[in-house]
Amino acid sequence: MRHTLHKVFRSLWFLELYEIIGIVVTIIAVIAFFTTGTQLDQMRGIPGYHWQPVIWVYNVYKTFIPKSIVFGMIFLFLFFLVAKRPMRQFPQMIGTIVRVFLPFCLLLAVYRTLQFFIPLYDPHDKDNLLLRIDHWMFGVQPSIWLQTYIRPWLTDYMSFVYASWFPLIFITIVALLIKSRKGVSEFIATSLITFYIGYGTFVIVPAIGPVYTLANRYHVELNGTIISVIQNTIDTNMTIARDCFPSLHTGISIVMLVFIYRYWRPLAWVYGPLVISIIASTIYLRAHYVIDVIAGLLLSGITVVVCPKLVTAWDLYRNRKVQAQVQLTDVPEPHPAVQTAKVDPYNSLNV
Incomplete structure (x- = not known):
């Protein structure tokens, strides 16, 4: 048993931080689910x-993933x-794709299931508090003030960029896979940590958003082709997020x-306007309060600084563990290559 546990812990040294x-x-989610x-x-x-959320998640994502x-x-x-890369490297890339995409598949399942459980942890939504903060900052509700500027073409554009966020x-993962092995590892870890901190905050500060709380105060509807399609595809069995x-x-x-700017700077000229549009769409489409946007900015401002350091620290730690294991190996005269063996932090992302 002890030997088995030792092998399990040794295998962890070869995993990326995001894994x-x-x-x-996964362990926390399973425990919370059953308790x-x-x-x-x-x-x-x-x-x-x-069990209904689990069935719902399975039915939605069994083909999507x-x-x-x-x-x-x-x-x-x-x-x-196009790049004329050696095709012998492609099979390795298949494993890489699965490894980098699976954490986000888990993320989707946790998010969808969590929405059913949030009222259990706190049945009282905090929308009134968020509304008061927005009114204190601006003297008006921003989404109501924006009604003057609503146009069908603008609604279509805002709906498009809002929906394009998840794809x-x-x-971005694929772009970083092409450009930087280190960037992929840092980006995925930073994204997951940002997501999960956000999920934890959803439990502490549950809110359904102005589209519901201010519905009777809007006198201009959000009409547009794209937003109509999005509304028609919403599963009515899904609880209000x-x-x-x-x-x-x-x-x-x-x-x-930030990560595109760090690792593929010219592409940031495309990402910049798109990111600004996505942020603006959250208010225009009445999905968020302005204080939500400010909180999102603060959260990402912290994670883009801290999380890459965590990735570096994990890589150094697992390198030391592997080197220590090599030194303890009972081999009389190890080959020089073995003496210097260490884990390549990005060996699974060798593109």
Whole structure:
């Protein structure tokens, strides 16, 4: 048993920090699910209700996740052709794609399931507090003031950039895979930590957003082709999301912009206007309060500085562990190459 545990811990040294985060979150999520499931059943008055979110998540993502991985593989295959990269490296890239995409697949499952459980932790939404903060800062509710500027074409544009936010995360991963191995590892870890801190805050400060709380005060509807399509595809079985504070559309957009600027600077000229538009769309489309956006900016401002340092620290730690293990190996005269063996922090991202 002791030997088995030792082997398990040794295997952790070869994982990226974002994979460690995924493992930890999975353990926490499973424990929370089974310890609070009965309470959710009692609150809803439906025996076995806590399994419904799991079934819903499975039905939604059982086709989405494989398709996303396949599209990522196709994109990189085309890149290999255009860039004339050796095709012998492509099989390794398949494993890389799966490794970098799986943490985000878990992220989706945790997010969707969490939305059903948030009222269990705090049944009282904090929208009134957020409304008061916005009014204190501006003297008006910004989304109501913006009604003067609503136009169908602008609504379509704002709806498009708002909806493009999540696909842009995967585009950013692929772009960094092409450009920088280190950048991929840092970006994914930073994004996941930003997401999960945000999820924790959703539990502490649950809010449904101005689109619901100020619905009777809007006199101009958000009409447009794209937003109509989005509204028609919303699953009515999904509980109203309490995911306003902080605005992760804002926080993760800033994370994407920062890492693109660090590792593929010319592309930042494309990301910059897009990120500004995404942030503006959160208010225009009545999805967030301004204080949500400010909180998202502050959160990402911290994570883009701290998280890359955590990645570097983890890489140094696991290198020391592997080197110590090599020194303890019972070999009379190890080959010089073995004496200097260490973990390449980005060996799984060798593009």
